[in-house]
Amino acid sequence: MSITASYVAIAVIITRFLLKRAPKIFSYLLWLAVAVRLVIPVSFTSSFSLLRLVQPQGRSGTGFMEFVPQDMGMQKHPMVDAGISGISHFINSTLPAAAPPSSANTMQIILWIASIIWVTGTVILLFYSALSYLKLRSRIQTATLVKDNIFETDRITTPFVCGFLKPRIYIPTGLSEHELAYILLHEETHIRRRDYWIKPVAFVILTFHWFNPLMWLSYALMSRDMEMSCDECVVDKMGDQIKGSYSTTLLSLAVRGSGLRTGSPLAFGEGNIKARIKNILAYRQPSSWIAVGSILVIAALVLGCAADPKPLSHSSQLSAQSLYSGYDMEKLMGNKTLYVGNHIKVGGLIGGMPRPSGLEGRGIELQTKAQPYGVTVYYVVNDDTVVLKDGTISGEAFYRNSVLLLSLIDNVDWITYSIADPTGPNVDPAYSFTLTREKAEKMLGEDVRPYGKDQTSLRQLIDRLERLNFNETGSAV
Incomplete structure (x- = not known):
């Protein structure tokens, strides 16, 4: 105040x-x-x-x-x-x-x-x-x-x-x-x-x-x-x-x-x-x-x-200029945040990233009460014929998005994607992908946060991630 x-x-x-x-x-x-x-x-x-x-x-x-x-x-x-x-x-x-x-x-x-x-x-x-x-x-x-x-x-x-x-x-x-x-x-x-x-x-x-x-x-x-x-x-x-x-x-x-x-x-x-x-x-x-x-x-x-600024509305039809390899660059840079506790910014970042077909978002959970601090993104399968290949889900998109989130959220330590399959036999999440900051830095050989300073650097990180192949454990080859 x-x-x-x-x-x-x-x-x-x-x-x-x-x-x-x-x-x-x-x-x-x-x-x-x-x-x-x-x-x-x-x-x-x-x-x-x-x-x-x-x-x-x-x-x-x-x-x-x-x-x-x-x-x-x-x-x-x-x-x-x-x-x-x-x-x-x-x-x-x-x-x-x-x-x-x-x-x-x-x-x-x-x-x-x-x-x-x-x-x-x-x-x-x-x-x-x-x-x-x-x-x-x-x-x-x-x-x-x-x-x-x-x-x-x-x-x-x-x-x-x-x-x-x-x-x-x-x-x-x-x-x-x-x-x-x-x-x-x-x-x-x-x-x-x-x-x-x-x-x-x-x-x-x-x-x-x-x-x-x-x-x-x-x-x-x-x-x-x-x-x-x-x-x-x-x-x-x-x-x-x-x-x-x-x-x-x-x-x-x-x-x-x-x-x-x-x-x-x-x-x-x-x-x-x-x-x-x-x-x-x-x-x-x-x-x-x-x-x-x-x-x-x-x-x-x-x-x-006396008035607070009205949140800027984002059009559902993204212009070709704002998209880069499926990422909404303007939305990503506009929601870059210093701390993971800002759920508005974190939600904006996730909304600016490509989501695999056949999944429906079910919210996020922020861990800020004790370190390490993290973000859990929840999805549910709504079309397993599109999502599943050979009976499993590829984690490449989730790991790439995780690296982007680690570069744009200054103090987050880990990112988890949890996918539930209502058609499966278990009530627990069917698939889970987790990437820690330590693993991301080891994978790329450097701190990824400097890539989030501007759009040019962020595009370089996206290009670099596109050239990597991620296995099921989140390791890059």
Whole structure:
């Protein structure tokens, strides 16, 4: 969720820059897409998804994006797919290999320590936020009611809204009448938009993703957009002539003190004073076409970031260009995967390979809980007159496909094809073909994984396998 939200945050930051001349309310609304990604692990799928640009792994039909395998600590070679090959390679090069089953698993120990650190950091931030809020409440207990929901006290230096069910505006003493008008309109805008709920909720979300620097940056920029959009609302309602005096009010409040930095209160004048003043002085009411254009950009970005990429459909009629000796090269390269636990990719690889006539697929089974890790592909005979020759099935096609799978699945150790014959006397599989990575490397004299780097290398491997004859034990002659 945090990785996905990071990509969305980058898209929002870039869009904010493109919308710098538009009212800040539009930039403020953009952060909704990041919040959705941080909170909800599933989403709807759509062909219009910006996440397609980073090519994340997806679980078909679930709307769940997977960047880290759930059995990461159990894999022989733990892998992370960050969606961008360069980032994935950098991360995976730093991950330790899992230890043998009889000894401590280094990866599991690291994940356990990281979990403790994450929980500790979350608890500390939540405790800090609660303590800051209670400290603030104690400072405003003696505030005097001015009118309606407005209270005044000399124990604060900057105005803010406080309260979740009955929000109140607290102002420092000594404000002039025109300063008070600006401040009240600003804080009333916060209340009308329910910002006194949004900012605390955003901070709570941040505490669960505190380890991600992009989320801290997003929270800071969201808070800035929130304040600037309220400033612009004041200018819209009171006119451009108040820009100078309103900016002076902001500056004078900043001089009084550093403000209340508790993580949840919406403090008027809290930080970013220079940027807010520059925005007020440069602000112009947008033309209708800028407003409409900004709304369309926001709608497109929120929809594109909230949706998961729809899995690309593969036509049943494969083009001649994509086929090579019966192998769908585009499908094979598109489903190349770092770890065997990604059943979507493994299934895609098997679907891109030729299947002997007379057999019907019955699914796959992935062994990822303990090493060695493997794949079992199940078939059933539906036409024994086509399959059987001299009372048996030739294993050449299965062994060739096994070598291809070993080259395209980075951490798989063995491939098994299990064929059941419902017409036979036994319920157990009638035929079974198994090829281990060790046997494949001995057979070809080298590691087969480098052949999976591109289509050219994969074609060379296919040509090489076509020249080999496999006997019943899987040996090549």
